[in-house]
Every structure is written in structure tokens, then in C-alpha cells.
Amino acid sequence: MAVTPADSAVPALPADPAGLTAQDAPRRAAGSQPPAGGGPAGPAPVAARSRSGRYLRLLPYLLVAPAVVFELLVHVGPMLLGVWISFVSLTQLTLRNWTTAPFVGLQNYRNGLDPSSSIGSEFFATLGRTTVFTVLVVAIAWAIGMLAAVLLNSSFRGRAFFRTFFLVPFALPAFVGILGWKFIFAQEDGALNRLLVDDLGVLDTRPFWLLGDNSFLVVVVVAAWRLWPFAFLMLLAALQNIPGEVYEAASLDGASLWKQFTSLTLPLVRPANAVVILVMGLWTFNEFNAPFVLFGAQPPEPALLLSNLIYSNSFVNFNFGLGAATSVLLLLALLGASVFYVRLAMPKGGAQDA
Amino acid sequence: MRYRTTSAVTATALLLVGSLTACGGSDEAEASGGTLTYWATNMAPTPADDEAVLTPELEKFTEETGIEVELEVVPWDSLYNRILTAVSSGEGPDVLNIGNTWSASLQATGSFLPLEGEALEAIGGAEKFVPTALAATGSEDAPRTAVPLYGQSYGLFYNKAMFAEAGVPEPTDGWTWQQFLDAATALTRDENGDGTPDQYGFAMTGGSVANSAHAAFILGRQEGGALFDESGAPTFESEEQVAAVTRWVELMTSGVTLPGSAEYTGDAEADNDLAEGRVAMVMQQSGSRNALNALGFTEYGVAQVPVPEGGTPTQTMVAGINISVFNESDQQEEALQLVEFLTSDEQQVTLNKAYTTLPVVEAAYDDPAFNDEISGTFATILAEHAEPMPQLPAEGQMETLVGGAVVDLISRAATGQPVTDADVREALAGAQEEMEAAS
Numbered sequence: 001m002a003v004t005p006a007d008s009a010v011p012a013l014p015a016d017p018a019g020l021t022a023q024d025a026p027r028r029a030a031g032s033q034p035p036a037g038g039g040p041a042g043p044a045p046v047a048a049r050s051r052s053g054r055y056l057r058l059l060p061y062l063l064v065a066p067a068v069v070f071e072l073l074v075h076v077g078p079m080l081l082g083v084w085i086s087f088v089s090l091t092q093l094t095l096r097n098w099t100t101a102p103f104v105g106l107q108n109y110r111n112g113l114d115p116s117s118s119i120g121s122e123f124f125a126t127l128g129r130t131t132v133f134t135v136l137v138v139a140i141a142w143a144i145g146m147l148a149a150v151l152l153n154s155s156f157r158g159r160a161f162f163r164t165f166f167l168v169p170f171a172l173p174a175f176v177g178i179l180g181w182k183f184i185f186a187q188e189d190g191a192l193n194r195l196l197v198d199d200l201g202v203l204d205t206r207p208f209w210l211l212g213d214n215s216f217l218v219v220v221v222v223a224a225w226r227l228w229p230f231a232f233l234m235l236l237a238a239l240q241n242i243p244g245e246v247y248e249a250a251s252l253d254g255a256s257l258w259k260q261f262t263s264l265t266l267p268l269v270r271p272a273n274a275v276v277i278l279v280m281g282l283w284t285f286n287e288f289n290a291p292f293v294l295f296g297a298q299p300p301e302p303a304l305l306l307s308n309l310i311y312s313n314s315f316v317n318f319n320f321g322l323g324a325a326t327s328v329l330l331l332l333a334l335l336g337a338s339v340f341y342v343r344l345a346m347p348k349g350g351a352q353d354a
Numbered sequence: 355m356r357y358r359t360t361s362a363v364t365a366t367a368l369l370l371v372g373s374l375t376a377c378g379g380s381d382e383a384e385a386s387g388g389t390l391t392y393w394a395t396n397m398a399p400t401p402a403d404d405e406a407v408l409t410p411e412l413e414k415f416t417e418e419t420g421i422e423v424e425l426e427v428v429p430w431d432s433l434y435n436r437i438l439t440a441v442s443s444g445e446g447p448d449v450l451n452i453g454n455t456w457s458a459s460l461q462a463t464g465s466f467l468p469l470e471g472e473a474l475e476a477i478g479g480a481e482k483f484v485p486t487a488l489a490a491t492g493s494e495d496a497p498r499t500a501v502p503l504y505g506q507s508y509g510l511f512y513n514k515a516m517f518a519e520a521g522v523p524e525p526t527d528g529w530t531w532q533q534f535l536d537a538a539t540a541l542t543r544d545e546n547g548d549g550t551p552d553q554y555g556f557a558m559t560g561g562s563v564a565n566s567a568h569a570a571f572i573l574g575r576q577e578g579g580a581l582f583d584e585s586g587a588p589t590f591e592s593e594e595q596v597a598a599v600t601r602w603v604e605l606m607t608s609g610v611t612l613p614g615s616a617e618y619t620g621d622a623e624a625d626n627d628l629a630e631g632r633v634a635m636v637m638q639q640s641g642s643r644n645a646l647n648a649l650g651f652t653e654y655g656v657a658q659v660p661v662p663e664g665g666t667p668t669q670t671m672v673a674g675i676n677i678s679v680f681n682e683s684d685q686q687e688e689a690l691q692l693v694e695f696l697t698s699d700e701q702q703v704t705l706n707k708a709y710t711t712l713p714v715v716e717a718a719y720d721d722p723a724f725n726d727e728i729s730g731t732f733a734t735i736l737a738e739h740a741e742p743m744p745q746l747p748a749e750g751q752m753e754t755l756v757g758g759a760v761v762d763l764i765s766r767a768a769t770g771q772p773v774t775d776a777d778v779r780e781a782l783a784g785a786q787e788e789m790e791a792a793s
Contacts (some may be wrong), residue, residue: 089601093747095442096463188614205550210617210716211765296619297431298563298758300765315435316754 079331086324095320108325123326127333130306133220134284138277140224145231145276150265152232155241163236170229178293181222182267183211210294215303222290227283231276238272239265276346278338285334306330389422390688393436393450397504397641397673397709399648401427407708415695421688440680441465448683449692452500454676455743455753456488461492461499462747467679467686468497477501477697485569487714488744490672499678503696504705505712506673507736508572509656509728510534511646516541516553516634523577525635525657527731531576531601534635534660540611541634556605557624560616560764566602566725567757568671569637571743573598574605575668576661581752582744588788590756591779599760600778601662606767616768621645628654639673640732643710656728658735669739674711712736748789755785 002321086099086108088094094101114120148166152159164353171179184191186209193206209218242265250260266273291299297316311331314323355778382474388401392412396403399667404601412423415447426447430435440446452460460466467473474480476644480488480501489503510525522540525533538555545552559565571581579594589595592781605611612633618624625642627633630649636642646654677696695701705711713730714718719733743749759781767773 049682093462095438096465098442117791119557121790186614187617188612206614208613208617208769212769212771224527262365296561296563298754298761300762312754315438318751 019176029229076120082324083328085320086328088321090320090324091318095318101321104321107256108321112322112325112329113243119322122304125301126304126306126309129216129302129304130285133216133223133287134281134304136220137223137287138280139226139283140220141227141280142231142277144224144228145233146235148232149235149239152236166232167229169225170233174226174289175293178222178290181225182210182294185218187211188298211300213302215295215300218294219287219290219299219305222294223284223287226290227280230281234272234276235269240270242268271346278341278346281341282334282338287290288332376638388685389424390449390685390692391424391426391447392692393426393428393433393447395433395451395453396427396429397675397711399645401429407705411701411704415692416744418695419688419691421691423692434507444555444682446680446682446687448505448685449677449679451503451675452678454500454502454672456672456750457490457492457500457676458745459750460678461496465681465684466499467681467689468499469501469679471623473679473686473690474498476687477694478482482697482715483532484714484737486672486736486740486742487674490674490745491676493745500672500676501693501697502714503677504675504709505714506641506675507712507732508568508637508639508659508670508673508741509732509735510635510659511628511638511642511659512635513628513631513686514653514655516631520634524655525660527658528659528732529660531660531665535608538605538635539608542610551609553631554612554633555610556635557612557615557618557627558605558637558764559618559621559624560606560621560768561761562621563754563757563761565621565757566760566764567753568673568743569597569602570595570599570672570756570760572659573602575741576665577601578615578666580744581756586748588752588786588789589746589791590752590782592760595782596775596779598772599763599782600775601676601762602760603767603773603778606764607773613768616764625649639670640729641711645730647710656731658731658739667739668741669735670741672736672740672742674714676748686752751789755788758784759785 056124060080087103087105088101089104089107090098090101111117112123115124154163154168187193187206190209192209193203196202197204199207208214246264246268247260250264255263286307287305290310291303291305291308293313295303298312299305304312306326307330310323310326313326314320366519368680394404394408396404398407405425408425408427412425416422428451430453431455433451437446437450437452437456437460440450441460441560444465446465464590469477483502485503487505491500491502497586510529512525514524517537520539520541520543525537541552541553541555543553544550558569574595577594577598579592579598580589581595583589606616607611612627615624615627615633621638621642622645623639624633624636625645626649628636629646629649646652661667675692679686679693683689696705697715699715699717702713703721703723706713706718707721707723712729713721713724718724723729724733744752746752763773763781766777
């Protein structure tokens with residue numbers, strides 16, 4: 001929209017009749033243009049015009065006011081509250097009068113970030129573990145989702161069935177699906193150990209999947225299992241926008257299927273890919289359900305992710321200040337990573353919207 | 355055009371007003387009119403079973419007093435969070451159950467009605483309660499804000515058939531820890547000759563943070579240790595505590611404990627193993643009788659918890675559920691009537707029978723339901739060999755930190771990693787450091 005000095009003071013509401021009115025009014029009042037026509041041509045009383053002008057100027061604000069109020073209530077308020085909590089010592093003893101909790105400045109951050117302390121070393125270990133976890137889960141989920149999307153992009157009998165079937169992990173309530181995995185991984189009676197030890201005889205002794213370092217693998221498997229249908233769904237939609245002629249031309253030129261995939265499919269779904277990976281990365285970095293349902297409020301260390309650490313600091317150890325400080329750090333880290341990623345990988349099309 | 359603008363403004367205003375009234379509306383709906391809200395914790399196998407037990411009793415209360423009670427059974431794992439939310443918002447139930455180990459923490463919030471003077475008289479006075487149960491209702495330095503409701507203690511459950519088959523004499527009261535270990539070793543047997551035992555002497559709830567903290571407390575007291583010194587400072591890494599936790603972890607490393615039980619986060623799995631004859635002994639609270647009955651398993655006995663020779667004969671913490679009145683309740687008088695009713699002799703018999711827990715009032719023990727052998731054992735343990743967990747505001751935090759450390763050590767032992775004295779000391783020192791950092 002071209003912005004002229006005359007209407008720059010007025011917030012514009014495009015494609016809205018009231019918005020057009022709002023633009024017209026000051027122009028007419030300034031007298032820089034003849035009346036734009038429409039309506040009776042006679043001059044309206046000046047007082048009435050300026051009063052309606054004031055209304056008109058207020059109108060856009062009034063229209064967005066409910067949204068702003070709720071945005072403040074639901075998003076910004078709690079966020080600022082969280083930032084404030086990170087600067088006070090809020091425990092179960094100060095919880096009742098939480099507005100008067102003692103201000104401790106940066107103490108929570110100092111406790112949380114000191115690598116030589118037990119709390120700090122746990123935070124940094126968890127941060128590193130969560131990063132590795134995110135990379136693994138997003139890579140696995142993307143690869144499976146992409147494979148499934150490519151396979152289902154061609155038409156064959158039963159395609160509709162598979163499309164629905166593949167969405168099951170995504171549609172299943174998180175607790176139900178993850179509890180199912182817990183039974184599978186149980187050491188004594190779990191299906192996995194039955195298969196590996198009793199049926200196939202690959203292993204002699206029953207390994208523990210839910211204890212020790214293996215618990216990390218379990219969380220990765222469960223999280224990837226829950227996530228891949230999302231990648232599948234988004235990438236399938238992107239693939240369906242590629243016209244079939246492109247592939248016909250490629251096969252006429254003698255391009256192999258792999259060549260078609262790397263030279264055609266991947267570049268063409270790149271914009272979708274960028275969004276899918278960003279969203280999956282953010283979700284996965286914030287993963288809470290898998291460790292919580294598998295292991296409860298205090299997961300074993302190899303399966304402890306950042307969100308679970310925050311939960312355990314806040315609600316298990318009742319150190320809400322420390323939990324809030326960790327949350328603020330998590331928010332900043334994700335914000336930084338997202339901005340970096342958006343600049344690096346996202347399509348540059350809507351530059352002025354950024 | 356004017357008309358359109360006016361109506362847009364009106365619509366916006368209406369939206370705003372509407373949303374504001376929507377925000378305010380819920381408060382009015384919550385204001386209670388002569389109805390008490392009661393949060394009961396989950397004591398029976400499922401919350402629905404709890405409702406089946408409590409609803410007819412609460413109807414009796416309504417008949418007697420004309421006070422309606424709205425019952426909500428809150429699952430154990432969300433109860434503390436719900437209570438904390440109620441504390442911070444001032445919106446909560448009138449009467450509620452609390453785990454008795456939380457008493458001191460919740461007492462310190464100042465959100466519960468002090469039960470002394472007239473309020474204590476209204477519920478029948480302190481004299482009617484069993485003294486050990488009353489000892490686990492919070493710090494003595496501040497007014498009491500809870501009274502006991504259901505009593506529990508640990509006991510050693512054993513599968514009679516497995517002892518008979520192995521030719522091992524059944525546990526007796528006064529068993530030493532060594533006798534317990536010897537029996538557990540004799541009962542760990544490879545029946546089908548495949549090289550790995552298919553029945554074990556013992557199963558623990560190795561993944562349960564709370565139960566692991568209880569073990570650290572009980573075994574620690576047996577060694578003469580304590581989790582806090584007299585000034586209330588944590589002493590998790592004292593020699594006695596290290597020895598206690600090492601002794602507990604050795605149950606796993608010595609091979610007499612079902613390795614898979616390191617994963618168990620609840621009592622149900624270990625109860626099941628006992629009933630199925632997979633393990634010969636478990637250390638559980640009296641409420642497990644309910645679970646064993648539900649499994650149709652009756653061939654079990656209960657003995658006192660073994661104590662090392664020359665050790666302090668502490669066998670259990672004073673376990674159980676307390677009951678409190680919320681300070682913000684605008685019907686405190688009615689709330690106290692409900693507490694009086696639930697701690698009356700008659701209700702104590704009915705409810706504790708249903709939950710296989712122990713009455714917290716002396717008079718209820720005259721009922722024949724609590725005079726069989728197993729109830730007698732539990733009652734003796736609770737009356738003579740029980741100590742309350744530390745009654746400090748930081749108790750809850752201690753449970754999660756020490757319990758968490760023990761869970762981690764057990765899992766290392768179960769996965770075949772060596773766990774030495776030094777490892778135990780390091781884990782407990784880590785817990786202590788976190789405890790100090792948080793306070």
C-alpha cells in the first residue's frame with residue numbers, strides 16, 4: 001500500500017469499508033482533493049465531521065482492543081510474570097503471598113549457570129543432551145516422513161488407507177501412545193526383550209531399556225515416533241504441488257529416481273522443508289511428555305530434557321525462581337536459534353514482512 | 355456510514371464487556387452455598403473405588419448434619435500440585451487430605467486452619483488420636499494444622515508357599531538384617547536350569563522416588579543416622595546415611611533382588627510379583643493388603659521389618675494420610691464437623707477396614723477387624739517401632755532429592771555398574787548440595 005503523508009497518521013485497515021472511510025475523511029478535511037464523490041455533495045457541518053473523524057480514528061484501535069487485551073492476558077502477562085519470578089526466591093514457603101517473595105536479583109541465574117555447582121552442571125549437561133536429542137529426533141522424523149511422503153505421492157490402490165494409517169501416532173493421545181512404549185521397553189515382560197532374547201536369541205541377557213544410558217535411546221525413539229507423521233503430512237502437501245510434468249521431463253532426460261529426488265524434489269519442497277524443520281525443532285527442543293510419561297516427574301539423568309528439568313526444579317523441588325530462570329534462558333536460547341535459522345534457511349520472499 | 359461506525363463501536367464494546375463478564379463469571383459459580391468441598395486422595399485401587407467407599411459414608415454425614423459434601427478424589431501424583439495451586443490462589447477445597455510427610459511443608463505456608471483450642475475441641479480433642487500418628491502432623495514449633503486420618507506402616511510381606519517349598523523358615527519378628535539376607539539368598543533360585551534365577555528373594559520399588567526416600571530414612575535410623583541435624587541442616591552424606599543407602603543398594607548388587615524391580619515406579623508391580631510367586635518378599639505399607647486381596651492372593655504373611663544386629667529398631671516411618679481445613683474456607687465450622695466425623699471411632703473402623711490401613715484413634719482398635727494377626731503386626735510396628743519423618747518444611751524437597759539419588763544408584767546397580775561406598779557418598783553429597791542451594 002502506498003503511504004502518503006496525508007493518511008500516514010491513520011492506521012490503515014486494508015480491505016475494510018471502515019478503513020477506506022478512515023482514509024478518505026482526513027483527505028477531505030485537509031481539502032487537498034475534491035470530494036471523492038459518493039453520497040450527497042453538499043458540505044457537512046464541520047463539528048459533526050470532526051466528531052465522526054475522532055470516532056473513525058479510534059475505531060481501528062477499538063476493533064483490535066479485544067485481541068490486544070487477551071494477548072496481554074494470555075501471552076505477555078504470564079511471560080512477564082515468569083521473568084519476574086526468575087528474580088525472586090519463590091518456594092513453597094513464600095508461595096501463599098507470592099507477590100511479596102524476596103527479591104534476589106540474579107541469584108537464580110547464578111545458581112543455574114555456575115558450571116561448578118551441582119545445579120549448574122546439571123543445566124549445561126541437560127542443555128547439551130537436549131540439543132543432541134533435538135538433532136536426532138528431527139533428523140529421524142524428517143527422514144521417515146519424507147520417505148513416506150514420496151512413497152504415497154504416487155497413486156496406487158489403498159493409498160488413502162495408508163495416508164490415514166500413518167497419522168495414527170500423531171492422532172493418538174500422547175499419554176496412551178507413550179505408555180504403550182513403556183510396556184514394550186519393560187525389562188522383564190516387555191515385547192522388545194521378548195523378541196530380542198526369547199524369540200530371536202540376538203541377546204543372551206535381558207537389557208534394561210528404561211534405566212541407564214539406554215533410556216536416552218528410548219526417549220529418542222518415542223519422540224521420533226510421535227513426530228514423523230507431522231513431517232509426512234506437511235511434505236506430502238508440498239509434494240502434491242509439484243506438477244507431474246517436471247518428473248516426466250526428467251525421466252525423458254534419463255535422470256535416475258535418486259537424481260530426480262535430489263535435483264528436483266528437494267529443491268522444490270525447500271520452502272516447506274524449512275518451515276517443517278523449524279517447527280519440529282522447536283517442538284522437540286521443548287519435549288516434555290515422553291520423559292514425563294515414561295519416567296515420571298524425575299527422569300533418569302540420560303533421559304532428562306530441559307523442559308523436564310524446569311518442571312523438576314519448579315514443581316518437584318519447589319524452587320520456582322530457579323525454574324523460571326531456566327525457562328527464561330530456554331526462551332532466549334530458542335529465540336536466538338530461531339532468528340538465526342530464519343535468516344539462514346527460510347525463503348526470502350516476504351522481506352518486508354520479516 | 356455513521357450508522358456503520360456506531361454499530362462497529364458498539365459491537366467492539368459489547369465484545370469487551372462480554373469477555374470481561376466471562377472472566378468474572380466463574381467466581382460467582384464457585385462460591386459455595388452450604389456445600390463443603392472435600393479433596394480425598396486416592397487410597398483404593400482406582401479413584402472410582404474411592405468414590406464407592408466414601409460416598410455412602412458422606413451421605414451419612416449429610417443425614418446427620420444437613421451439610422452437603424462435594425467429593426473429589428485427587429490422584430496421588432497430582433495432589434501436591436493441586437494443593438500448591440490452591441495455596442497460591444486462595445481458591446481451594448474446604449477440607450482436604452494431605453500426605454503426612456508434607457505436613458510440615460504445608461503447615462509453613464500458613465494456608466491451613468490451626469487446629470488448637472476450640473477448633474481442636476470441635477474435632478474431639480488431641481487425646482483420641484494414637485500418639486505416634488499425631489507425631490507426624492507437622493513441626494512442634496508452630497500450631498498444628500493437620501490431624502491424622504489413615505495410618506500406615508511398612509511391613510515385610512512374604513509368600514508362604516515359596517518359603518515352604520524352599521524349606522526356609524518363615525520370617526519372625528525380631529529378624530536381623532543378616533537373617534533376611536540369608537533367606538533372600540536361599541529363595542533366589544534357578545528352577546528351570548537356564549543359568550539365570552527365575553525366582554528372587556526380594557523385589558523393591560526401585561524407580562519410586564518416595565519409597566526410596568523412605569528406605570533411606572528407615573535404614574538410616576537403624577544405623578543411628580538422621581537426614582537432618584538438630585538445627586535443621588541436611589546431613590545426607592553422614593557416615594550413617596552412606597552406610598544405610600549402601601546397604602539398600604547392596605540388595606540389588608548382591609543378586610537377591612529381582613533386577614527388573616529397579617524399574618518399578620509404583621507398588622502394584624511388586625505386589626503382583628509377590629502374588630505370582632516371582633519374588634518371596636517385598637517391603638510394603640499396609641495398604642498393599644488391598645492390592646493383594648484384589649489379585650485374589652491370600653497365602654501371604656507379614657512380619658516386622660528386619661533390623662541389623664545392634665541397630666536402632668526403627669522399622670518404618672509413621673506413614674499415612676492427614677486431614678486439614680483450608681484457611682480460606684468460609685465454612686470452617688462445618689468443615690471441622692466433617693473432620694470430626696471422619697476421625698470418629700465408627701468412621702475410622704469403616705474406612706480403615708475398606709482401605710486396609712490402620713485406625714488413628716485408639717478406640718477403633720477394639721474392633722475385631724483390626725485384631726487378626728497381620729493387622730496386629732502392623733499395629734505393633736506403628737505403635738512401637740515407628741518414627742515420624744523429619745517434620746521440617748524442607749521435608750518434601752529432601753524426599754525428592756535423596757529419593758532421586760537412591761533411584762539413580764539402584765538403576766546403576768541393576769544395569770551391572772559397580773556402586774561403591776564412594777559412589778553412594780558422592781550421590782548423597784550432590785543431593786545435599788542441591789538442598790542447600792535451594793534453601
